[in-house]
Amino acid sequence: MSEVYDLLVVGAGPGGLAAGIYGSRSKMKTAVLDKNAEPGGQAATTAELENYPGFWEGTTGPGIMEKFADHAKAFGTEFLRGTVDEVDFSGPIKTVHTQQGDTYQAKAVVLSPGATPRKINVKGEAELRGQGVSYCATCDADFFVDLDVCVVGNGDAAIEEAMYLTKFAATVTIIVIHEEGNLDCNKASAEKAMKNPKLKWVWNSTVEEIAGDGLVEKVVLKNIDTGELTDYPTNGVFVFIGTEPHTAFVKDKIELDDRGYIVTNDMMETNVPGVYGVGDAREKYLRQVITAAADGAIAASAAEKYLSELETLQNDVLDESKDKPVLLAFWAPQIQESIDSISAVDKVVEGNSDPVGLVKLDTYRAKKTATQYNVNEIPTVVLFKDGKDVARVEGAKNITAESVADLLK
Template sequence: MSEIYDIIIVGGGPAGLAAGIYGSRSRLKTAILQKGKPGGQAATTQDLENYPGFSRGTTGPALMEAMAEHAKSFGTEIIREEVVDLDLGGEIKIFKAKSGHQYRARIAILAPGAEPRTLNIKGERAFRGKGVSYCATCDADFFEELDVAVVGNGDAAVEEAIYLTKFASTVTIIVIHDEGILDCNKASAEVAFAHPKIKWVWNSVLDEIKGDGLVESVMIKNIKTGEISERETNGVFFFVGTVPKTEMLKGKVKLNEQGYMITNDLMETSVPGVYGAGDARMKYLRQVITAASDGAIAAVAAEKYLAEEEGFQESVLAVQEPVLVAFWTPQIEASIEAVFTLEKIVSKTDGKVKLVKIDTYRNQRVAKRYGVTTIPSVVIFKQGEVIEKFSGCCCEKELWEKVNRMIS
């Protein structure tokens, strides 16, 4: 039987590496399962100028290598394995690798990443990072006073094209539709149509990207006439969507219509003990810094989750004598009074009954698990099983009668 990790992270991009740093630093046994070399998409970005602390910029590969070494310095194991299936339903999560090996952990952090949707146009792959880009926020400043082309006409394409005008001399949008028809929202379209730097090529698709080392021109095909024309340009930006790498997560955690993981602010997915982080998560901005933030949050939330679960197991579920679990919060005065009353009653039982207090402000998970919606509430456990639950304030006499019946 394989060893059980505290945390296993699927994906070694910036989200996974940050989670590894935070997990291992919390003294949790942490491993990252990564198909190839760590770094994800960020490791393919040659120039990286918007990561805080690097005013002169750094390279994607250098930053990712530094993050990987940072994680390993705290004890994170980076294991070269491609995860092909997962069993996330139990207390112990099972990770099945392509090699046939299985890994087990109490916590799963899923950071498989996403990738730009590609069109497989001739020259697209060859010039990636050499004039071909999929991120205006990342690369716009490399094209200052130069001419660029944009492929796509949805919200992202038109909004990013508008952003590019802050840097480029001209921005040419290649549109498959008839003149004046765009797939983006009306407000963005109006701004784009009125912008003097934005040019339009209608009824057309990109046919080829050409250059000598760097992008120098594009071949554009008119879909109505079949005519192909060449247009000089220094860069090509593709905005035709991104694809989350979540195919194996279908039916295991909740995804949105586009396949992105749905999480809350703690990066929790729909499955207890399973967290989502990075570009495969439904979010507003997909950048190295936001991926790293996700990973840090997920690992810290996971550490709190494990501490809470272990504490509850030890103090409540594994105890033989009856346990009164008082759900309270210092913000509600009635719950403070209820706790005081319970303490008096339990003190009279000569240790035959235990009292455990749970601040629902700090631990909403346990309250939700046992259907606690009113504060104060008391849940009575005996040998790990719930035998009674009541909410609201009870007088001392009523509470004593309930407790006395348990020990008599």
Template sequence: MSELYDLLIIGAGPGGLSAGIYGSRAKLKTAILDKNAEPGGQATTTEELENYPGFFNGSTGPGIMKKFAEHAKTFGTEFLRGTVDEVDFSGPVKKVHTQQGDTYESKVVILSPGANPRKINVKGEAELRGKGVSYCATCDADFFVDLDVVVVGNGDAAIEEAMYLTKFAATVTVIVIHEKGNLDCNKASAEKAMKNPKLKWVWNSTVEEIAGDELVEKVVLKNIDTGELSDLETNGVFVFIGTVPHTDFLKGKVDLDDRGYIITNDMMETNVPGVYGVGDARVKYLRQVVTAASDGAIASSAAEKYLSELETLQNDVLDVSKEKPVLLAFWAPQIQESIDSIAAVDKVVEGKNDQVGLVKLDTYRAKKTATQYKVDQIPTVVLFKDDKDVGRISGADNITPEAVEALLK
């Protein structure tokens, strides 16, 4: 069993590394757990990465990810090695188990397991990835200006990306497994694509092989009906048949959508308090290094506030309530009535510090605690005794010195 971390990040892609930077810089005890020896995730497979702000003119995915990792280490992020196969998020301390037999404990877990493009698994695909084989038009279209490329796939994403590629390439040939005119994408996109003069179509066919000496030079196509093989010269192959998130170990642990992607809000929070999701494995519009880095920064910042709330609740309320009653007052400075109500509570507690404790929480800054104790009206005063919520008064009209005295009795 390891020591207790404030922040444990599963996955060392750009989202996880960014979370590590922000977590460590905030003086949280932070570790990143990843199955690979070298951090960076899928970004390390991109030979040329020229759309991350500030990096261009020959920047590479591995090079940028190395900088991310060095940045995190500079602030004190610890790097751990292991493949996660089980997690337990049921308690205030989260437990993460690896296939190697290690167990790590943390107050907060940030999930950054990543997602991989679904591959067509043909000869030459792996060998020529980054050398003409791509899974991201936004990333790589600029490398194919005035060249000929092939798109594999015919769903919404494939056709959208194919049309995007026509802004750069001389021709874009779409390889479609269906009969002529039959596309899986929505009708509007299909009609628009059919009218694009730069788009060409090969129907009723699949890619059997991607070939080339160092760079992609051609694809070998197979006609489904006849079984006939034919060569099509091309400079690039873009595969768009979906992505696969690495979230099998999270089933039943956090909410996932029907494709297995982690569902979060705009603070990267999952449905489990203290567990966040970032990067390509999260439900989101754009999967890029820059958006993953943004996710990580947001998650760590939100986690820092979550931990601060937990510390205040535990140290100033729950622990103290074992010795004397504690009033926890939820208020909001922009609501005048709540200011007046807190003054009423102050009046009762004044001079009784040895008999009763008082903690005031701005609900805007302490949303987690307010949600945890089902505070749905501001102001609300909750009485704690022996580590438990034993009574409350809600509403400005009800929080009077007399009502507070009665609550204490």
């Protein structure tokens, strides 16, 4: 059993590494746990990367991910190796177990397990990945200007990506497993695609092989009805048959959508306090290195505020209230009435004959604590005794010197 980390990041993709950078820089004891020896996740498999800001001349996925990792290490992030197979997020200290038999504990956890594109698993696909085989039009379309490419898939994502590719490629041929005119995408997208002059269609067919000498040169197509094999020249193959998030180990531990993606709010918070989701495994609109990095920065920042709230609540309220009453006052600087009310609370505490603790929390910065104690009106003053909230006064009209004094009787 290791010591307890402030922040444990599961997964070393761009989202996880960014969380490591921001976590360590915030002076949290931070570790990144990943199953691979080299960091970077899916991004590290990208041979060329030219849409990350500042790198208009291009860079490589492994190269920029190495920089991310070095940046995290420079701030003190610890790197751990292991494949997570079980977690326990039920208590204030989160526990993560690996297949290798190691157990790690942390006050907050950022989940960055990633997702992988579903593959068609044919000869040549793996060998030519990054050499004409792609799973991301946004990433790679610019490499195929005035060339001919194929798209495998016919759902909403496939048709949308194929339409995007027509802005770059000379022609885009969609390989469809169904009979002519039958697509899995929505009707509006299908009608629009059918009218696009740069789109070609091969119906009732599957890809049997992707071939080329160092670069994609052709696909071998199989007609489902006749079994006939046909060589089809092309410069690139884009596969869009869905992605698979690596979230099996957190099933029933946090909320996932019906496809297995992690459900979060805009602070990257899951439905479990102290647990965050980032990167490609998160339910989101755009899966790119830049959006994953943004997720990680947000999650680590949110985790730092969460831990700060916990520390304040535990040390200044729950522990202190075992020796003396403690007033926890929720206010907001933009609400003038709450400022006036807190002043009244200050005067009562200062003039009280018996010792009374007072902790003031800005609800903007202490949303978790406000939610935990069902604070629905600002200002609210909650009285704690023996580590428990026992009484409260809500609303500016009700919080007066007299009402606060009565609260303490």
